[in-house]
Each structure stands twice: as C-alpha cells, then as structure tokens.
Amino acid sequence: MRQAYYSLVFLVLLTVSIMGLRGLRSTSAPIEVFPDMDRQAKYKPQAASKFFADGRADRPIPAGTVPHGRTAEADPAFLRADDFRYAGKTSDGSWARGFPSEVNRELLQRGRDRFQIYCLPCHGALGDGNGITRAYNMVVPSYHDDRLRAMAEGEIFNTITHGKNTMFSYADKLSPDERWAVVAYVRALQRAAHGSLADVPPDKRGELK
Amino acid sequence: MSKIFPKSANALPLQIVIFLAIAGGVATAAVTYYSTPKYLRVGYQPVQPVPFEHSLHAGQLGIDCRYCHASVEKSATSSVPAAQTCMNCHSIVKPQSPLLEPVRRSYETGEPVPWVKVHVAPDYVYFNHSVHVNRGVSCVECHGKVNEMTAVWHDKSHSMGFCLDCHRDPANYLREPKDVFNLDSPTLAAQGRLEKAHQNIRDWKIMPPQSCSGCHR
Numbered sequence: 103m104r105q106a107y108y109s110l111v112f113l114v115l116l117t118v119s120i121m122g123l124r125g126l127r128s129t130s131a132p133i134e135v136f137p138d139m140d141r142q143a144k145y146k147p148q149a150a151s152k153f154f155a156d157g158r159a160d161r162p163i164p165a166g167t168v169p170h171g172r173t174a175e176a177d178p179a180f181l182r183a184d185d186f187r188y189a190g191k192t193s194d195g196s197w198a199r200g201f202p203s204e205v206n207r208e209l210l211q212r213g214r215d216r217f218q219i220y221c222l223p224c225h226g227a228l229g230d231g232n233g234i235t236r237a238y239n240m241v242v243p244s245y246h247d248d249r250l251r252a253m254a255e256g257e258i259f260n261t262i263t264h265g266k267n268t269m270f271s272y273a274d275k276l277s278p279d280e281r282w283a284v285v286a287y288v289r290a291l292q293r294a295a296h297g298s299l300a301d302v303p304p305d306k307r308g309e310l311k
Numbered sequence: 312m313s314k315i316f317p318k319s320a321n322a323l324p325l326q327i328v329i330f331l332a333i334a335g336g337v338a339t340a341a342v343t344y345y346s347t348p349k350y351l352r353v354g355y356q357p358v359q360p361v362p363f364e365h366s367l368h369a370g371q372l373g374i375d376c377r378y379c380h381a382s383v384e385k386s387a388t389s390s391v392p393a394a395q396t397c398m399n400c401h402s403i404v405k406p407q408s409p410l411l412e413p414v415r416r417s418y419e420t421g422e423p424v425p426w427v428k429v430h431v432a433p434d435y436v437y438f439n440h441s442v443h444v445n446r447g448v449s450c451v452e453c454h455g456k457v458n459e460m461t462a463v464w465h466d467k468s469h470s471m472g473f474c475l476d477c478h479r480d481p482a483n484y485l486r487e488p489k490d491v492f493n494l495d496s497p498t499l500a501a502q503g504r505l506e507k508a509h510q511n512i513r514d515w516k517i518m519p520p521q522s523c524s525g526c527h528r
Contacts, residue, residue, distance in 0.1 A: 140435070
C-alpha cells in the first residue's frame with residue numbers, strides 16, 4: 103500500500119514538473135480542449151487569408167469607390183464634395199482660412215483630446231516641438247513660429263491629411279471633422295503661447311499671481 | 312494449516328477504497344487545475360516578428376494606446392497598427408535598426424507584418440471593445456498591465472466566467488472615462504468612490520448583458 107502512495111506522490115510531482123503552474127509564460131499556442139466551433143469558416147477583422155495574394159482578409163477599397171445606397175441629401179459627407187471641409191481649400195484652390203463649422207468649447211475639447219493622443223509624442227504638449235522624439239534627432243518645428251502662426255487653417259488641415267516632408271499622414275487616424283478640431287486646438291495653443299495679461303478676463307487676473 | 316493471507320489483509324479492501332478516493336480526488340483537482348483557460352491561456356506569450364516593447368513605447372515614452380490601437384474606442388475590434396504608424400517615428404528614430412527590418416519591408420512592399428495574435432476569442436463569442444472602453448472599463452481589466460510588459464502575454468483567462476464576473480456587478484471595475492487608457496490609474500472603487508460608479512451605472516444605463524444571446528449572437 104505504501105508503494106501505491108509513493109507512486110501517487112511521484113505522479114503528482116511528475117505532472118507538476120511537466121505541466122508547470124498556472125500563469126507561467128509559454129510561447130506555444132493555447133490548446134483548445136473542446137474546439138467544436140471555436141474556429142469557424144469566416145473572416146474576422148485583420149485576419150489572415152490564404153485566398154488573397156497579400157495574405158490579408160481585409161480588402162483595401164478600390165480607388166474611386168462610392169458608398170452604395172446613399173445620397174448627398176441624406177448624408178452631406180457622401181462623395182466628400184465640399185472642398186473646404188474635406189480638402190481645406192477655397193473654390194479658387196488656395197488654402198482656406200477659418201473653419202467649416204462653429205468653433206466652440208466642445209470642438210476645442212475634442213481637439214485637445216485628439217492632439218494629446220496623436221500629435222503630442224512629437225510636437226509636445228505645448229506645441230513647441232519638444233516631444234519625446236526630439237531626443238532622437240527628429241526636427242519638429244514649433245507651432246509658435248511666425249510662419250506657422252500666419253499659416254491658413256486649410257494648410258494645417260492639409261498637413262494632417264497628407265503629411266509634409268518627414269511628417270507622415272494622419273488621415274488614417276483622424277476623420278476630417280476630428281482634423282478640424284485638432285486645427286482649432288493648434289490655434290488655441292498658438293494663441294496661449296503669445297497671450298498677454300489683456301487676454302485674461304479681468305476677474306481671473308488675480309489668480310495668475 | 313498456515314494462513315494464506317496475514318491478518319492485516321483484512322484492512323486491505325478499505326485501504327484500497329481510501330486510496331482510490333484520494334487518487335480520484337487528486338485526478339479531479341489536476342483536471343480542474345490544468346484544463347481551464349486559467350492554465351491553458353494565461354501566460355501565452357508568442358514570439359513576435361519584431362521584438363516590439365509596450366513597456367518602452369506605452370510605458371516609458373508614454374504614447375497613448377490609441378496612437379497605435381486607433382479603432383479601439385470606435386469599433387468592435389482594436390486594430391493592430393499598420394507599418395506606417397511605426398514609420399511615423401522610425402523613419403527617423405533608429406532608421407537602421409535590424410530589429411525593425413520587417414516593419415520597413417512591410418512599409419515598402421505593402422505586405423503585412425506577421426504579428427502573432429495573443430488574445431483570440433472563440434468565433435461563437437461576440438465581443439466589442441468600444442462599448443467597454445467608452446463606459447469606463449479599462450484595458451487593464453482584460454489585458455493586465457500591458458504598459459509594463461516587454462512582449463504582450465495573455466494575462467487574464469477570458470473564460471465565460473471571467474466575463475460574467477464583471478457583467479453581474481460592474482461597479483467595482485469601472486473608472487472615470489478619462490482614466491481608461493491610463494493603466495496605472497485606480498478604479499473608482501479603489502479611490503473610495505463606489506457611489507460615483509453606481510451613479511454612472513444609473514446615469515448611462517450601463518447594463519452588461521447576462522443573457523446568452525448578448526454574447527452568443
């Protein structure tokens with residue numbers, strides 16, 4: 103009987119030493135115990151596919167594709183026909199000044215939020231170009247240069263959409279309306295960096311000292 | 312006449328029964344311990360084609376999760392970034408690094424970087440990132456402290472029981488929406504503001520599904 107207990111203890115030790123404990127790091131894929139319908143013949147986003155040559159199940163949209171079943175009346179964004187709003191240009195092709203929608207608190211807050219995610223790593227929280235990439239020789243201009251302060255809103259919009267020189271496009275991360283919100287926040291940063299006491303409402307001036 | 316069996320043999324049947332019971336108990340314990348996702352999945356840390364470190368990018372450099380996982384608050388899936396996202400910086404930061412060769416190749420040819428997926432929900436489960444993230448459920452509840460991981464590992468079991476534990480009573484797990492992407496932030500409950508969590512649940516009508524069709528559609 104004793105041998106039986108010894109072999110049981112041995113078996114337990116053997117199992118634990120082979121199988122390890124819960125939560126140990128492992129590079130082998132998890133075993134699916136009852137794999138009944140775990141993997142079905144369907145594609146999920148960003149999945150791999152053997153069918154398409156590039157191996158992606160997600161298909162790129164062919165150039166010139168138009169959404170089906172929509173009209174310009176029901177959805178103004180359809181066809182993106184508004185040059186000001188979707189390209190930052192006026193009808194004569196120059197960079198537009200001003201904003202396609204009202205600039206209010208909500209837009210600025212949205213802009214700050216987006217700026218802090220997508221622009222801050224390089225341009226810095228204040229827009230002075232002192233982001234984390236400065237230490238790695240990336241030359242990022244300060245928004246507070248006269249050139250950028252004088253730049254039309256439409257051109258900043260275009261920089262976000264298409265990038266410029268060493269800055270890449272952010273069109274995949276920001277929708278056109280979000281881009282305008284970011285432009286508004288960039289304007290707010292520029293204004294703040296060149297603010298004077300006269301910009302502060304009289305009743306708040308005391309708090310500055 | 313000598314006895315064939317010694318007297319002690321009388322106890323043997325009982326001893327065998329006891330042994331079998333113990334052995335059965337051990338076997339059951341082993342199966343429970345080893346055959347649930349807590350053992351099978353937790354700790355899975357595949358070898359990635361690029362040794363990308365979240366602890367460096369999200370932790371040390373402080374890049375927001377959404378810079379790379381841009382769709383997480385807008386859609387059901389949390390997209391893994393395309394090579395261009397990396398090249399935004401790595402066209403200038405360490406442009407020659409041999410570790411980044413697959414990213415550069417992907418950027419030039421358009422072939423995807425073959426990242427290995429870590430968290431894979433079964434195909435019969437419907438999951439949606441944006442509903443969770445926008446209601447104050449932080450990444451850390453389901454993925455652990457990614458901002459401290461070098462390579463991502465599977466930190467939580469993602470079993471049905473895991474989902475339901477929270478769905479039955481989400482108050483203890485909620486954060487302020489602005490803290491969702493800050494994985495080091497405390498939950499409202501940990502700040503002693505459980506009342507606020509209950510208020511959010513009432514105000515926003517947070518009702519995580521507990522019926523089967525909520526997650527198995």
